Amino acid sequence: MKFIHTSDWHIGRQLHNESLLDEQALMLQQIASLAAEHGVDALVVAGDIYDRAIPPANAVALLNRFLDTLLLELKIPVIMIAGNHDSHERLGFGARQMSGSGLHICGPLERHIKPVRIESDSGAALFYPIPYAEPAMVRQLFEVELSSHQDAMALLLDEVLGQDGDGLPKVVVAHCFLDGGSGSDSERPLSIGGADRIDPMLFSAFDYAALGHLHGPQFKGAPHVRYSGSPLKYSFSEQHQNKSVSLVELQAGQPAVIELLPLTPRRDVRIIEGYLQQLLEQAPTDPGREDYLMVRLLDTQALLDPMGKLRSHYPNVLHLERTGLMARQASGDVERDRVQKGELEMFSDFFGQVQGEPMSDAQRQLMTGLIEALHREESR
Amino acid sequence: MKFIHTSDWHIGRQLHNESLLDEQALMLQQIASLAAEHGVDALVVAGDIYDRAIPPANAVALLNRFLDTLLLELKIPVIMIAGNHDSHERLGFGARQMSGSGLHICGPLERHIKPVRIESDSGAALFYPIPYAEPAMVRQLFEVELSSHQDAMALLLDEVLGQDGDGLPKVVVAHCFLDGGSGSDSERPLSIGGADRIDPMLFSAFDYAALGHLHGPQFKGAPHVRYSGSPLKYSFSEQHQNKSVSLVELQAGQPAVIELLPLTPRRDVRIIEGYLQQLLEQAPTDPGREDYLMVRLLDTQALLDPMGKLRSHYPNVLHLERTGLMARQASGDVERDRVQKGELEMFSDFFGQVQGEPMSDAQRQLMTGLIEALHREESR
Structure with missing residues (x-):
């Protein structure tokens, strides 16, 4: 039996x-x-x-x-x-x-x-x-x-x-x-x-x-x-x-x-953790790209459309946790960081993410001038 | 076969x-x-x-x-x-x-x-x-x-x-x-x-x-x-x-x-039509008192809680239509009637329905006095 x-x-x-x-x-x-x-x-x-x-x-x-x-x-x-x-x-x-x-x-x-x-x-x-x-x-x-x-x-x-x-x-x-x-x-x-x-x-x-x-x-x-x-x-x-x-x-x-x-599912259910850049780099060789994923990102700075970027490699990301950000937020680091960093650094981060390469010296100079002009306008 | x-x-x-x-x-x-x-x-x-x-x-x-x-x-x-x-x-x-x-x-x-x-x-x-x-x-x-x-x-x-x-x-x-x-x-x-x-x-x-x-x-x-x-x-x-x-x-x-x-249902589904008083009078001898009913009332005047009264005899009245009232409303009779009838007649109708008997002469006199007093108050 x-x-x-x-x-x-x-x-x-x-x-x-x-x-x-x-x-x-x-x-x-x-x-x-x-x-x-x-x-x-x-x-x-x-x-x-x-x-x-x-x-x-x-x-x-x-x-x-x-x-x-x-x-x-x-x-x-x-x-x-x-x-x-x-x-x-x-x-x-x-x-x-x-x-x-x-x-x-x-x-x-x-x-x-x-x-x-x-x-x-x-x-x-x-x-x-x-x-x-x-x-x-x-x-x-x-x-x-x-x-x-x-x-x-x-x-x-x-x-x-x-x-x-x-x-x-x-x-x-x-x-x-x-x-x-x-x-x-x-x-x-x-x-x-x-x-x-x-x-x-x-x-x-x-x-x-x-x-x-x-x-x-x-x-x-x-x-x-x-x-x-x-x-x-x-x-x-x-x-x-x-x-x-x-x-x-x-x-x-x-x-x-x-x-x-x-039993072997067609798609596994798993959690991956790391920095966005690192996860995107290792994605092409990941055999489980179709898996249902929860992604925990360790990055502490602001990220542009991390879900969209991840899904272009891992189509079945179901949930995203900004573990790094949450840890820093909990300790108040983020707010302090934003204040200390200043506008130029923050824009530079943003520029790098959108363009995929850092600002040139000329671009940096242009942006510095623009920010200074805005500050003058603001303090009038 | x-x-x-x-x-x-x-x-x-x-x-x-x-x-x-x-x-x-x-x-x-x-x-x-x-x-x-x-x-x-x-x-x-x-x-x-x-x-x-x-x-x-x-x-x-x-x-x-x-x-x-x-x-x-x-x-x-x-x-x-x-x-x-x-x-x-x-x-x-x-x-x-x-x-x-x-x-x-x-x-x-x-x-x-x-x-x-x-x-x-x-x-x-x-x-x-x-x-x-x-x-x-x-x-x-x-x-x-x-x-x-x-x-x-x-x-x-x-x-x-x-x-x-x-x-x-x-x-x-x-x-x-x-x-x-x-x-x-x-x-x-x-x-x-x-x-x-x-x-x-x-x-x-x-x-x-x-x-x-x-x-x-x-x-x-x-x-x-x-x-x-x-x-x-x-x-x-x-x-x-x-x-x-x-x-x-x-x-x-x-x-x-x-x-x-x-096929014979325990309760029939039917429509009964008539004046409220007449329906209530014939109810005790109606063998289909448990039936599911739509009631069409021919009465043209205001009625006090007709559904409650009907349900005390016919527990399964599901729907009530004021056929009489609707016909008069359609022709504008009700509004004219209300204007012509005057307050005393309307109250007298109401009193009769609530008490089950008409007003006495003394009650009628009292009410007349009250209505007149209200009118005086109103026209000041």
């Missing part, structure tokens, strides 16, 4: 107002290729399928095409749950009509968590899909008193672990924040102040816990209690994460064998 | 800001009961499933429950197409995964219009679902020059009629405006100035044309080229329509046998 665990696709998401749909389409193709190559028996997606409750129509169409590929061409069953970004009702529409064809979408939480049984040549396994649910919802559905994410998940997992599994391996699919997990900037908090944290040990009795919510691949408590992470970097804080999907192999009575299959 | 033809459910629609979801839920139950009672082999829904491209989540949940009933409990296949109100991509999500279980949803138009074959004890039939498509879309998809709805539909129907149907009866499902059809206030025009009209004879070669768009049940050209109409009245202009679904029976080589099965 072999399956791929992935999560947090966030189809339809933007990065600094730039649509990522083309990148997501390529990434889904990679996932489909990996599933085919490794001959998996199922694909598990642990929530946050879309980025929003009401995804754009082209995001819906993209997911639809992907599922047609997986189910109709590759004949690989798919199990997916709604995450905190998804509309449970919308995602779950038609779920019962789809399950016969191997597409198991779990939208709104139901009182009985029905397992999906996946068959394989080397034996079957049971997958228990638990969609993301607020504690209030669990409280209402099960008519019990509870208020924390921890208690809500404990109740749901008890329900699942209490079910007779015919001795088959049990895999739980859930969307939550494990205590001690590392977040990044692109996850929406489930609740404020850490009340969303769940003890990883709750999941240890399963043969594998396929989790979603955190965007960096990681495990907590035990290697088989695991986040696959998102397939793409959805914030610059993820620049050093290596994105992957988890290939999981289960054999009765054995611990799960887990392999991370790396 | 027997099927029910319905259309224009507009799930999620409001009537004068009042949600109709409960009425729609009851209406869908009636349709399910009729389908079960008549032992039909299929249910056909000819577009405008939802009222909006992005329906509210509870509308999605309602349709989902209905489809579970039809497909899982009653085992009746459902064929539905997107209308001009639906988002084709959203409605069509997962369509290929659903078709195996008998749910055939046709979202975006495709170049090949694939028939749905429905089996029955008395023989099979082919259903050709054609989702609503703008002429521009047909032009692009088929790479031909055309600009009218008529030409677009003619091309699509040619495609369908050209297909080998194994001698089985052919049913087409489409969403369009047939030339000569009667509209009502609740349809959204497909285009301006009548350019959306289509010749009914285009459909005559089919054994049955299950059409959607117009909300009143009707046929054009021939009895088997038919609109089922909407199951509920979605505007007051439909007050005299008898809503129904069409029960269609097909036998090879025979004309379709069509029966209209009436």
Whole structure:
């Protein structure tokens, strides 16, 4: 029994107002290729399928095409749950009509968590899909008193672990924040102040816990209690994460064998830092010129259209930070500098940037005369 | 081969800001009961499933429950197409995964219009679902020059009629405006100035044309080229329509046998007209007190809180028209009347409405004195 665990696709998401749909389409193709190559028996997606409750129509169409590929061409069953970004009702529409064809979408939480049984040549396994649910919802559905994410998940997992599994391996699919997990900037908090944290040990009795919510691949408590992470970097804080999907192999009575299959985006998401001139000089030999970039400029003086200059080499600069300038501004250096420098030096800087070469002596003399004339005019 | 033809459910629609979801839920139950009672082999829904491209989540949940009933409990296949109100991509999500279980949803138009074959004890039939498509879309998809709805539909129907149907009866499902059809206030025009009209004879070669768009049940050209109409009245202009679904029976080589099965809403949608006092008096014996009402008041004088008074008997008055007042205003009567009547008469009217009885002589005298005093004050 072999399956791929992935999560947090966030189809339809933007990065600094730039649509990522083309990148997501390529990434889904990679996932489909990996599933085919490794001959998996199922694909598990642990929530946050879309980025929003009401995804754009082209995001819906993209997911639809992907599922047609997986189910109709590759004949690989798919199990997916709604995450905190998804509309449970919308995602779950038609779920019962789809399950016969191997597409198991779990939208709104139901009182009985029905397992999906996946068959394989080397034996079957049971997958228990638990969609993301607020504690209030669990409280209402099960008519019990509870208020924390921890208690809500404990109740749901008890329900699942209490079910007779015919001795088959049990895999739980859930969307939550494990205590001690590392977040990044692109996850929406489930609740404020850490009340969303769940003890990883709750999941240890399963043969594998396929989790979603955190965007960096990681495990907590035990290697088989695991986040696959998102397939793409959805914030610059993820620049050093290596994105992957988890290939999981289960054999009765054995611990799960887990392999991370790396994903390679067409365009990386990264931060570059340096002086403008230096960055522009090294750009032509940079193999990642198409990457989505945040640029941190160390220059301390005024710069003419740095974004335009950078984009002529790096078309996908999404954000510019004037780190050098901010540091100086913070210490009041800039204002002092401007006063000390005088008009001639400032114009000379400007001239150099616009013309690409320094002023000649004649030009310098002309400018000096002009500035003096203006000062005389001013002091009349 | 027997099927029910319905259309224009507009799930999620409001009537004068009042949600109709409960009425729609009851209406869908009636349709399910009729389908079960008549032992039909299929249910056909000819577009405008939802009222909006992005329906509210509870509308999605309602349709989902209905489809579970039809497909899982009653085992009746459902064929539905997107209308001009639906988002084709959203409605069509997962369509290929659903078709195996008998749910055939046709979202975006495709170049090949694939028939749905429905089996029955008395023989099979082919259903050709054609989702609503703008002429521009047909032009692009088929790479031909055309600009009218008529030409677009003619091309699509040619495609369908050209297909080998194994001698089985052919049913087409489409969403369009047939030339000569009667509209009502609740349809959204497909285009301006009548350019959306289509010749009914285009459909005559089919054994049955299950059409959607117009909300009143009707046929054009021939009895088997038919609109089922909407199951509920979605505007007051439909007050005299008898809503129904069409029960269609097909036998090879025979004309379709069509029966209209009436639908009875929990609350009717109607207009009542009269004087306020008279309407309030007859209200207690009106069996339709819960109906959704437009009230036309013939009274010509000022009335105190007529909506409040009416709603104490008819809780679902949605709209009030002061027909009497408007007619007089139009002719300038009101202004003249107000001038002629004088302050005492106007106050006397007001007093009678608030107190429920006329002023006593003493009260009348007191008021006369007060008005005179005010006039003296005014003319100083």
